[in-house]
Amino acid sequence: MKTLITIAWRNIWRHPARSGVLLAAVVVGLWAGVVTVGTVNGLMQQRVDYLIDSEIAHAQIHHPEFLAEGYSWLFIPDHEGILDWLDADPRVTAWSARTMTDGMLQSPIKTSGVRIRGIDIQQETGTTDFHENMVDGEYLDSDVRNAVIVGRSLASDHNLRIGNRLVLVFEDVNNELTSGSFNIVGFFESASTEFDDRNVYVRSGDFSRYLADELIVHEIAMRFSEPEMAATVVGDINSAFSGVEAQTWRELSPELNVLVELGDVMLYVITMIIMMALAFGILNTMLMALFERMREIGMLLSIGMSKARVFSMILLESVILTLSGALTGIILAWLSVLYLAENGINLEQFAAGVAELGWDHIIYPIISFPEYAGIVVLVIVITLLSSVYPAIKAIRINPLEAARDA
Amino acid sequence: MALVRTENLSKVYNPDTVPVHALRDVSVTIEPGEFTSIVGPSGSGKTTLLNMIGGLDKPSSGKVFINGTDITGMKDSKLIDFRLRNIGFVFQHYNLIPVFTARENISFIMLLQNRDKKEMLSRADELLDKVGLGDRKDARPKEMSGGQQQRVAVARALASEPKFILADEPTANLDSSSAMNLLDIMSRMNKEQNVTFVFSTHDQRVIDRARRVITMVDGAVDSDERRENGNDNEKE
Known part of the structure; x- marks a missing residue:
């Protein structure tokens, strides 16, 4: 050899x-x-x-029809019970309860379809690092009433500047067309221009007032100590609560x-x-x-x-x-x-x-x-x-x- | 027992289209210790006969016996092993392994025989000394003259301790003095160690040194002449 x-x-x-x-x-x-x-x-x-890290987190809970329809009346029933359950589970390291619906953004020059996302700043900062996408102005922790942050590309489409007002039009939980005036406090820029063009962020407290008499929640995003736990925790939530659907990031983002x-x-x-x-x-x-x-x-x-x-x-x-x-x-x-x-x-x-x-x-x-x-x-x-x-x-x-x- | 015996050996190329009769009913016998030259003009069948005896080609009919063993029906793989243990080859174009030194070329064939490494190297050195190349052990083929390469080829053929050595036109590519030198070595091996040589040639110098000359014409043996003093003409 x-x-x-x-x-x-x-x-x-x-x-x-x-x-x-x-x-x-x-x-x-x-x-x-x-x-x-x-x-x-x-x-x-x-x-x-x-x-x-910036959007989906490891898993989310919704009303079973919310993701397909996006109506405000498809909120999570008894979200407080679920949040208590999440607080008690050591596998769940953070969660963010979001109030959201699809609506229209109206500026003096045009109208665009957007998803309005109402977030609690503290909860959101603990769950995602979306705040790192801020490129101009303030985040939603601003003192300004009815603050809104928009994607920079969308703002430039509408020729909007920080301090300008815009009108968000949406349906409340009673299927009534409602609108609110919001003040632009900052611009964000995520890695996806498409996302920036189709989403605006407001405070969930501000937004809920327009939608219902009490705080309602459409989405609970969760982070776990290990990403691999997602399927198990999601299974546990689905068997513990009826009328809601929990899904892992893989299910949420088939694309x-x-x-x-x-x-x-x-x-x-x-x-x-x-x-x-x-x-x-x-x-x-x-x-x-x-x-x-x-x-x-x-x-x-x-x-x-x-x-x-x-x-x-x-x-x-x-x-x-x-x-x-x-x-x-x-x-x-x-x-x-x-x-x-x-x-x-x-x-x-x-x-x-x-x-x-x-x-x-x-x-x-x-x-x-x-x-x-x-x-x-x-x-x-x-x-x-x-x-x-x-x-x-x-x-x-x-x-x-x-x-x-x- | 005869060392080599052919029995009505015939070879026909292209039997179905344009048949070429390279050998016709050739029956020859070669005894141990012979120094035989097969001569004849180009196309007379001398190389074909040599290839048949060496088991490199199969006859169309007839048989070849080496030391009593019929090699005509042998399987390729068995024949390769048979050649390794019984027949030494010297080719017209020397055909040394170009990436090996003289010593490695000679050892290689012993390695194929699975011999002891120490024995291989000492035998290779001894053979190189015998063919007068003791000082060129580490030379590669391209660093040697044609005559030197052919002497290494003879040493390689001897290294496997074959029953006989077949040499096809061994001097055809050599100048006169190299050719004579090679013949001196071959005839000395023949005389001193009783090594049997069978070579094809049309070189008169080689024919003059042979003790037996088989002349082939048109694929058949034309004459078979034995001489007493063929290889005694070695230059002293």
């Missing part, structure tokens, strides 16, 4: 340029593949984290789930393209090497080298060549991911575009050990598969090639 490895290694370096090109292709291919996989992973994780799955498909496609290029690279190099060595392999078979040994020799050549490239590529990729996970990939140039899609402009690649291992195993399998054909061709060489004239 040692001699086979020696002969394979020396054969590889018979044509340093040719082997070097394949080696470089493997290194660059693997590096690019791993970094791409890490970046796509990072993008997905970032989106999930962002939605959980996010689709996105994560789409990310997986993208990774699969990228990996397959790289692996196919690798396979053809190996096949091409090994066949070229083989055609040049017909006489030599004929000689080896003539003097008594067994077909198994010739087969192994050819296989070893491609395995050694590819694996040294793959190892280098993986190490480079690991170092790159390590650096980028710390410093991020800055997409500021395309930030406007990525914000439309709901992404932040700095991406931190993530890649897990099983993913590294999976790529290495895939490279080994592809290498072996693409070396089998040249190796079979090698053992089919007629020993008489050894005696053939050049």
Whole structure:
């Protein structure tokens, strides 16, 4: 075996340029593949984290029809009983009770459909970090009466400034059209322009007054000590309370789930393209090497080298060549991911575009050990598969090639 | 028992389209210790005969016996092992492994025989000394002349301790002095160690040194001449 490895290694370096090109292709291919996989992973994780941290939290409770209809009369019955239950459960670390409905924003120049979100500042700050999205003016802790904060893009559409008034029109719990005048105290800018265009925030106390005689709650967002607990806690809530529906973030944001799955498909496609290029690279190099060595392999078979040994020799050549490239590529990729996970990939140039899609402009690649291992195993399998054909061709060489004239 | 015996050996290429009769009913016998040259013009069948004896090609009909064993029906894998243990090959184009040194090229065949490593290396050194290349042990083929490479090839053929050595046009690519030097080595091995050589050639210098000359014409044996002093012409 040692001699086979020696002969394979020396054969590889018979044509340093040719082997070097394949080696470089493997290194660059693997590096690019791993970094791409890490970046796509990072993008997905970032989106999930962002939605959980700034908006959805780990789970939410609603009236079963509220999410589909958005009417104000579809509020949570006996929300206080539920909130007491949540306070008593040690798994629940924070919650935020929100009063909300769909309505219209009217400014002097136009009207837009928005979701009006009434929040309790203390509860919301403990549950999400939405307040970090403030870019101008004050948050809802302002002393101004009927304060409202709007997305910067929506404000600019309506030509609204801080201090301006706007009118929110909505239906109260009695199905009566109601309106209220609100004072703009600040602008927010989340990672998603679409979200900024369709949501405004007010204080739940202010908003409830317009909707009903008492404080009503349409949504309770919850955070747990471990995100994985979401399904269990949600199950417990659903069995403890009737007339409400609790859902995990996965259920609440099916589009996010689709996105994560789409990310997986993208990774699969990228990996397959790289692996196919690798396979053809190996096949091409090994066949070229083989055609040049017909006489030599004929000689080896003539003097008594067994077909198994010739087969192994050819296989070893491609395995050694590819694996040294793959190892280098993986190490480079690991170092790159390590650096980028710390410093991020800055997409500021395309930030406007990525914000439309709901992404932040700095991406931190993530890649897990099983993913590294999976790529290495895939490279080994592809290498072996693409070396089998040249190796079979090698053992089919007629020993008489050894005696053939050049 | 004859070392090599062929029985009505025939080889026809393209039997269904344009048949080419490379061998016709060739029956020859080679005894241990012979220094035999197979001669004839191009296309006379000498290389084909050599390939049949070496188990590199299969006859269309007839049989080849090596030390009494019929090799014509042997499976490929068994034949490879048979060649490894019984036959040494010297090729016209030397065919050394280019990435190996002279010493490694010679050891390699012993390695295929699973011999002891220490024994392999000492035997390789001993053989290199015998072929006059004791000082070129670590040279790779491209660092050696054609004559030197062919001497390594002879050493490699001897290394496996075969029953006989087949050499196909061993001097065809060598200049005169290298050719004579190679022949000196081969005939010395033959005389001193009773190594059997069978070689195809149309080089008159080689023919002059042979003790038996089998002449082939159109795939058949035309003459079979034995000489008393064939390889005694070695230059002192």
